[in-house]
Amino acid sequence: MKKITIDPITRLEGHGKIEIFLNDKGNCERACLQIPELRGFEQFSVGRPAEEMPRITTMICGVCPTAHHMASAKALDDLFKVEPTPAAKKIRELMYNAFQAEDHILHFYFLGGPDFIVGPQAPAAERNVLGVIAKAGLETGGKVIQMRKGMRNVLRIIGGKPIMPSCALPGGVSKGINEEERQKILEAGEYAVDFCQLSLQIFDDIVLKNKGYVDLITGDVYSHKTYYMGMIDKNNKVNFYDGLIRVVDPDGKEFAKFKAQDYLDHISEHVEPWTYVKFSYLKKLGWKGFVDGKESGVFRVAPLARLNASDGMATPLAQEAYEKMFSVLGGKPVHSTLAFHWARLVEALYASERVVELARDPEIISPDIVNLPTKTPKEGIGVVEAPRGTLIHHYQTDDKGILTKVNLIVATQNNSAAINMSVEKAAKSLIKNGQVPDGILNMIEMAFRAYDPCHACATHSLPGGMPLEVKVYDNKGALVKKLKRG
Amino acid sequence: MNTLILGIGNPILSDDGVGIKIAQKLEEQKPGLDVEQTNEAAIALLDLITGYDKLIIIDSIKTKQGKPGKLYKLKLEDFRPNLDFSSSHGMDIATAFEVGQGLGCSMPQCVSIYAVEIKDNSTLSEQCTEEVAENIPFMVKQIIDEEKL
Secondary structure (H helix, E strand, O other): OOOOOOOEOOOOOOOOEEEEEEOOOOOEEEEEEEOOOOOOHHHHHOOOEHHHHHHHHHHOOOOOHHHHHHHHHHHHHHHOOOOOOHHHHHHHHHHHHHHHHHHHHHHHHHHHHHHHHHOOOOOOOOOOHHHHHHHHOHHHHHHHHHHHHHHHHHHHHHHOOOOOOOOEEOOEEOOOOOHHHHHHHHHHHHHHHHHHHHHHHHHHHHHHOOHHHHHHHHOHHHEOOOEEEEEEOOOOEEOOOOOEEEEEOOOOOEEEEEOHHHHHHHEEEEOOOOOOOOEEEEOOOOOOOOOOOOOOOOEEOOHHHHHHHOOEOOOHHHHHHHHHHHHHOOOOOOOEOOHHHHHHHHHHHHHHHHHHHHHHOHHHHOOOOEOOOOOOOOEEEEEEEEOOEEEEEEEEEOOOOEEEEEEEEOHHHHHHHHHHHHHHHHHHHHOEOOEOOOOHHHHHHHHHHOOOOOOOOOOOOOOOOOOEEEEEEOOOOOEEEEEEEO | OOEEEEEEOOOOEHHHHHHHHHHHHHHHHOOOOEEEEEOOOHHHOHHHHOOOOEEEEEEEEOEOOOOOOOEEEEOHHHOOOOOOOOOOOOOOHHHHHHHHHHOOOOOOOEEEEEEEEOOOOOOOEOOOOHHHHOOHHHHHHHHHHHHOO
16 A cells, blocks of 8 residues: 555644734733534434434534433433433433543543643643653553543443443433443442542642642632532532532522523523634623623533532532632632632542442342333423533424424533633733733643633544644734644 | 454544444454444543554545545554643544553554545535545455455
């Protein structure tokens, strides 16, 4: 076969673009982050049987397939008005927590870790996952892989495969768990609990004992006083799989608590001419622009938002970690964007503990795993907490179950206004009098990396990287600086 | 030799899914093979590929003057690792190898990367374009012959 020198067309266009506009004094006036999303998916789905959605929606995103699978399954339960059996609910929740734990750990070590464990001021060549491992120890690196392997094996046991799982049906799941599988899940869960505790210890030793890092976390550059949204159980504790959606105000006071089915009464979408990403905001407060504060409808989702919006964690070790975080950071709510990383570890510990709890539940091996739908479908709404925030699937069908309308509110969309605000705030603090320091790229990236926004990994062609570009324009619209990575 | 075949792509984005389609055909024709299909970024794949002696990746590619449906065989060295990534959606396969080796994982010693020149990876469709689809059986055979599967 002929060897070629590859010259692939990059995917830069439309991917991860930050534009910064300076005023006549050379200070940052406005910054916009452009992130693409998979357009036309809703239309692609119309005309298909609704039951296909749990399979198809896993393909929207290569990072969150399990989140889409589960939101879709719950939308189908609601569409066919069928309640999953108790065992089916537990199997789904177990699977979902295994996913949440491995995804959070991946993010912490590979993406967030370099900013903290290696340090924001470290040379770029060291500020990566290998730098993290160099500091945290090679043994920890091996454990990251081992923990994720175990959790992904749980996804394989329940979902058939770790990627693009296919197990949820309206009213339940397609396959139960046997005793041998339960043991494997339990072992993987126990390993994950230990590993998450170790990760919190590493965070404690390396980050919290370094005043510079703590100052950075709590500093004003990375802070926004917004509303927070997250799903909670009947005790107002964080739950990723099921419950009500709760919103707290910037003072931490409950602002709303609602069922997924009522989301349209609470969430609206704002559109800007410069991007096709929609910006979610709280309907009752209205869109007041890219501003924080009590009057603004901007809210945040994902780990820190969930912890802020809840009264605690439903498992003992995670509850301890939750209390410690809020005590160190000065009480609830915490507005520091960089605290998302810490909250992510608290959640990973909760998810791992929950895997263990569910694996120990005798009902988890029950063969009673599906209730067959009997009602005529019309409309269904399902919600889960994806690693990156509240995710809503909303389907309408004809009476044969053929989709007539599909609406997805994805996690990044709920955070998109805040992400832009964070990028802009970082740019404003770093660019003065037309001076654009070279280190700006990482400092700005730190602002949005905390949210881990979805860059719509819709295409997967080689070489496979995800580039980011920063362009700075002066007040006449001329390009004065371009920084690129990836 | 312990071999993993990894089909990479998005099965609902036209030609982007060609790697997955070829992997599925290989699985059908050679039932003993370990085949995985993925739409994940390479960052998430480390746990899947560690422990194998050999890895065969099938993915799509767009080159400037490329003819859709053409199959290229590439090496890992053809890609430049880039450890500096900004989201979970980043990180390419070369970087995954660099990271895997850095973490002390047992990475496959032998890696073949097959890239299919594609026409369209932005239209939502479960079908490949005609130019790509009609070549799939030949590409499957080519890979079987080349890799002696």
